[in-house]
Amino acid sequence: MxxxxxxxxxxxxxxxxxxxxxxxxxxxxxxxxxxxxxxxxxxxxxxxxxxxxxxxxxxxxxxxxxxxxxxxxxxxxxxxxxxxxxxxxxxxxxxxxxxxxxxxxxxxxxxAIPTVSEFATTFIERYAKPKNKAWQEQERILKADVSIIGTLKINAVERKHIIRLLDKKEDAGAPVARNRLLSLLSKYFGFALERGLIEVNPAKGIKKLPEKARDRVLSDNEIRLFWQWLESNKCELATNSALKLALLTGQRVDEICTIQERYIQGDWWLIPDPKNSIPHTVFLTDTVKAIIETLRPHSHEGYLITDLKNQPKDAGTLAGAMYDAAITWESEPRPTPHDLRRTFTTGISKLGFNRLVQDKVTNHKDNSVGGIYDRNDYQKEKRQALEAWERHIQEILTGEPVSNVIAFKTA
The missing domain is CATH 3.30.160.390 (Integrase, DNA-binding domain)
Known part of the structure; x- marks a missing residue:
C-alpha cells in the first residue's frame, strides 16, 4: 500500500x-x-x-x-x-x-558571477584599455580604492557600498578624487550591466561634489626647493626622473611615464598617441637629454621609466611622492604633478611666448577654424620655448643670470 x-x-x-x-x-x-x-x-x-x-x-x-x-x-x-x-x-x-x-x-x-576584483581585470582589458589612454590610472584606482569591496560578488554590491567608498574620499579632504572615483565606478558597473552581470548600476544617480578649479603654480623659490629635494635622491630614479621631466617639458605625466626609446629621434621626442590623439613632438634640451641618459641603463623592453617590476611607471604614484616631499611649500594646497605642467605653461608665458606657442608645446587641442587648417608643426617655436625655460630654471637653481636667457615676445 x-x-x-x-x-x-x-x-x-x-x-x-x-x-x-x-x-x-x-x-x-x-x-x-x-x-x-x-x-x-x-x-x-x-x-x-x-x-x-x-x-x-x-x-x-x-x-x-x-x-x-x-x-x-x-x-x-x-x-x-x-x-x-x-x-x-x-x-x-x-x-x-x-x-x-x-x-x-x-x-x-x-x-560564474565574478567578484569586484575579478571583474576589474575584465573591465581594464575590454573597456579601459581600448577607450582610455590613461587606463593605468583607472587600474590603480580600482586596486587602491575599490579593494575594500573586492571580495564581494559584483551583483551583491549595493548603493550603500558605493557611498561608503565615496565618503572615505570626501572625509580625507579629496573632493576631486572622490568625483573621479565616482565617474570610474559608474563606468565600471555600467560595463557590468551591459554584460548582464548586474541588473542595476549602483553608482548611477549619485551626485558629484562641487569642484574648485586648481590654479596652483610653483614660485621660483618652490621650484628651487623642489629641484633640490629631487637632487637629494629622496625618491627612486623613475619617480625622480618623471617629476623632473614634467617640470622641464610641461608634458602630461602619463605620457612621460610611458616614454619609449624608439620615439627618441635625435633632438626630438615623438608622442605618437597622446591624450588628444594628435601626434606631438617635444624638443629635448640638454638637461632633458642628460636625464634620459641616466634612464637608459634601467630601461626594459624599450620603456625608459620603469618601476621595480620592470613595468612602465604608474603615473598615479607620482602624486604621493610629491605630497610626501619634505618641502616647506609657500602656499596651499600642496602641489601635484599636474601643477608642474601648469607651472611650465605659466613660466613660458612670462618669458613672452604667446598662447599659441604654449598650446603647441603642451599639445593642447585647438578647435578653432585656424587650428583646424593650420598644419605648421611649430618646431622652431617649440625649441625656442623649451630652451628659454631651461635657461630660466638654471637661473633659479644657480641664483645667477644666464647670459642667453631672452624673452621671445613673438613667435
Missing part, C-alpha cells in the same frame, strides 16, 4: 514514524509526482519524480527540511511553499525544459 499525505497532519505523522533503516517515501495526494522522503534519522525532505522525453528523473528540493520536532505551523508553511515550487516545475516541464538541467545551469551561472 502506498504511503500518502494530504496535509500537514499527514506529514507530521510520517515524520514521527520514520523507518528503522534507509528511507520511506510518502506521496502527495494533491500534487502529481511530489513526495516526502523520510529517513531513518527522522529527517524529511521533498522530491519531485517526473518523466521527460522518456527519461525518469528525480529532483530533490533544497532548503526545505523537516523533522519530528517541526511544529504543524512550520510544516503547513513548508507544504504551501513546496507545492508552489512544484507547480512552477510542472509548468516548466510542460514547455519541454528539464527542471533538473535548468537548476544546474542556474547554479553554474551563479558560481
Amino acid at each position: 502506498t504511503n500518502t499525505y494530504t496535509n500537514h497532519k499527514g506529514i507530521k505523522a510520517a515524520l514521527t514514524s520514520p523507518p528503522s533503516t534507509g528511507h520511506l517515501e510518502h506521496k502527495d495526494t494533491l500534487a502529481t509526482g511530489l513526495y516526502l522522503r523520510v529517513y531513518s534519522t527522522g529527517l524529511g525532505n521533498f522530491i519531485h519524480r517526473y518523466k521527460i522525453k522518456g527519461i525518469r528523473r528525480v529532483y530533490t528540493f533544497e532548503g526545505i527540511a523537516l523533522n519530528a520536532k517541526s511544529t504543524e505551523k512550520d510544516i503547513a508553511s513548508a507544504l504551501t511553499k513546496i507545492r508552489a515550487l512544484h507547480q512552477e516545475q510542472r509548468n516548466t516541464l510542460a514547455t519541454g525544459l528539464d527542471v533538473a538541467i535548468e537548476r544546474d545551469l542556474n547554479a553554474k551561472a551563479i558560481n
Whole structure:
C-alpha cells in the first residue's frame, strides 16, 4: 500500500514514524509526482519524480527540511511553499525544459558571477584599455580604492557600498578624487550591466561634489626647493626622473611615464598617441637629454621609466611622492604633478611666448577654424620655448643670470 499525505497532519505523522533503516517515501495526494522522503534519522525532505522525453528523473528540493520536532505551523508553511515550487516545475516541464538541467545551469551561472576584483581585470582589458589612454590610472584606482569591496560578488554590491567608498574620499579632504572615483565606478558597473552581470548600476544617480578649479603654480623659490629635494635622491630614479621631466617639458605625466626609446629621434621626442590623439613632438634640451641618459641603463623592453617590476611607471604614484616631499611649500594646497605642467605653461608665458606657442608645446587641442587648417608643426617655436625655460630654471637653481636667457615676445 502506498504511503500518502494530504496535509500537514499527514506529514507530521510520517515524520514521527520514520523507518528503522534507509528511507520511506510518502506521496502527495494533491500534487502529481511530489513526495516526502523520510529517513531513518527522522529527517524529511521533498522530491519531485517526473518523466521527460522518456527519461525518469528525480529532483530533490533544497532548503526545505523537516523533522519530528517541526511544529504543524512550520510544516503547513513548508507544504504551501513546496507545492508552489512544484507547480512552477510542472509548468516548466510542460514547455519541454528539464527542471533538473535548468537548476544546474542556474547554479553554474551563479558560481560564474565574478567578484569586484575579478571583474576589474575584465573591465581594464575590454573597456579601459581600448577607450582610455590613461587606463593605468583607472587600474590603480580600482586596486587602491575599490579593494575594500573586492571580495564581494559584483551583483551583491549595493548603493550603500558605493557611498561608503565615496565618503572615505570626501572625509580625507579629496573632493576631486572622490568625483573621479565616482565617474570610474559608474563606468565600471555600467560595463557590468551591459554584460548582464548586474541588473542595476549602483553608482548611477549619485551626485558629484562641487569642484574648485586648481590654479596652483610653483614660485621660483618652490621650484628651487623642489629641484633640490629631487637632487637629494629622496625618491627612486623613475619617480625622480618623471617629476623632473614634467617640470622641464610641461608634458602630461602619463605620457612621460610611458616614454619609449624608439620615439627618441635625435633632438626630438615623438608622442605618437597622446591624450588628444594628435601626434606631438617635444624638443629635448640638454638637461632633458642628460636625464634620459641616466634612464637608459634601467630601461626594459624599450620603456625608459620603469618601476621595480620592470613595468612602465604608474603615473598615479607620482602624486604621493610629491605630497610626501619634505618641502616647506609657500602656499596651499600642496602641489601635484599636474601643477608642474601648469607651472611650465605659466613660466613660458612670462618669458613672452604667446598662447599659441604654449598650446603647441603642451599639445593642447585647438578647435578653432585656424587650428583646424593650420598644419605648421611649430618646431622652431617649440625649441625656442623649451630652451628659454631651461635657461630660466638654471637661473633659479644657480641664483645667477644666464647670459642667453631672452624673452621671445613673438613667435
